[in-house]
Amino acid sequence: MGNNVVLVVLIVCLFGGGVGRWITRQIERKHNRRLEIEKGPQPLCGCGHHRSFHAPATGKCHSAERKLMQSSNDERPDIYAMVECGCHQYSGPEPLTTYYAPEITGGVMRKDLT
Ligand SMILES: [Zn+2]
Numbered sequence: 001m002g003n004n005v006v007l008v009v010l011i012v013c014l015f016g017g018g019v020g021r022w023i024t025r026q027i028e029r030k031h032n033r034r035l036e037i038e039k040g041p042q043p044l045c046g047c048g049h050h051r052s053f054h055a056p057a058t059g060k061c062h063s064a065e066r067k068l069m070q071s072s073n074d075e076r077p078d079i080y081a082m083v084e085c086g087c088h089q090y091s092g093p094e095p096l097t098t099y100y101a102p103e104i105t106g107g108v109m110r111k112d113l114t
């Protein structure tokens with residue numbers, strides 16, 4: 001009986017660290033997955049830019065990209081230019097609309113608000 005207790009204590013001492021790390025990893029993984037679900041998929045356009053770069057009125061993408069204009073040689077390094085993205089319409093997923101719910105303040109009409 002006494003030997004069994006010693007054995008259990010020995011096992012916990014030997015594997016305790018590993019088990020602790022494993023549990024921590026499981027908790028972290030679960031937490032990360034929940035964060036991913038809460039954040040949802042990112043609204044990325046077909047051009048690769050975020051929805052926020054696209055003008056709501058025209059749909060045109062206003063992001064700029066670094067484009068290689070001339071490759072380097074012995075005398076000079078690569079030459080890059082910032083070129084505007086050619087995308088004209090956001091084609092990615094539309095995020096869910098956020099609804100605004102006004103506070104319910106009972107049925108009392110206040111004269112000073114009208
Ligand atoms: Zn785009």
Ligand SMILES: [Zn+2]
Binds near residue numbers: 049062063085
């Ligand atoms: Zn773009």
